[in-house]
Amino acid sequence: MPVRIKVREHPELMERFGANWTPTILVLDPDGVERHRIEGFLPADDFAAQLLLGLGHSAFARGDFAEAERRFDHVLREHAATDSAAEAQYWKGVARYKRTGNAGELTATYRAFQERYRNTTWAKKASVWAPTAA
Amino acid sequence: MRMKFPDLLYTRKGRGLGITAAVPRPSGTKSAWIVHRRWLMAIEWETDVDAGIAEAKASGKHALLDFSAAPM
Numbered sequence: 001m002p003v004r005i006k007v008r009e010h011p012e013l014m015e016r017f018g019a020n021w022t023p024t025i026l027v028l029d030p031d032g033v034e035r036h037r038i039e040g041f042l043p044a045d046d047f048a049a050q051l052l053l054g055l056g057h058s059a060f061a062r063g064d065f066a067e068a069e070r071r072f073d074h075v076l077r078e079h080a081a082t083d084s085a086a087e088a089q090y091w092k093g094v095a096r097y098k099r100t101g102n103a104g105e106l107t108a109t110y111r112a113f114q115e116r117y118r119n120t121t122w123a124k125k126a127s128v129w130a131p132t133a134a
Numbered sequence: 135m136r137m138k139f140p141d142l143l144y145t146r147k148g149r150g151l152g153i154t155a156a157v158p159r160p161s162g163t164k165s166a167w168i169v170h171r172r173w174l175m176a177i178e179w180e181t182d183v184d185a186g187i188a189e190a191k192a193s194g195k196h197a198l199l200d201f202s203a204a205p206m
Contacts, residue, residue: 001196002198003199005201005202006202010183019201023200025198025200026197028196030194030196032190055196
């Protein structure tokens with residue numbers, strides 16, 4: 001449901017939703033809860049990836065981990081060159097772990113970061129999932 | 135045709151920012167999206183925030199709130 005807010009006509013809505021800059025895009029779940037926020041202009045490919053991340057986070061929040069994994073995987077497959085891809089790789093691993101209960105999925109995600117998106121904040125976050133020496 | 139989130143793609147148009155519609159490309163092609171600029175004017179924007187959120191809730195859909203200062 002696309003809702004356009006002309007901030008010059010409705011500045012009070014900026015405060016209501018905590019928007020301090022334009023453009024700001026909010027992804028709200030069907031209950032009206034904010035699940036993702038995009039601030040500032042993004043090129044089309046990056047923006048599409050961010051929208052998918054938003055849907056992934058929304059699915060994750062409602063406990064639909066299979067759907068979340070699908071959304072994050074979509075980012076990895078179709079928007080691999082965007083800044084969102086590393087975040088998607090991280091959350092895809094978390095969603096798989098939550099879906100399966102298999103901690104090996106987190107280790108696999110750590111290993112995936114050794115292959116792609118190594119120099120990112122998300123790789124640092126995944127570094128705690130490195131396998132320990134026997 | 136009424137375009138709904140997530141079939142939306144934010145892109146630059148002219149001086150300001152515009153939202154144009156996009157759909158997945160047919161399988162077998164490299165890029166994920168084809169921008170359909172001809173659909174730009176087909177997007178029916180809800181301008182009442184509470185009405186938009188209520189409609190999203192009623193239909194079980196997500197809502198995309200676009201705070202913009204740029205004219206379309």
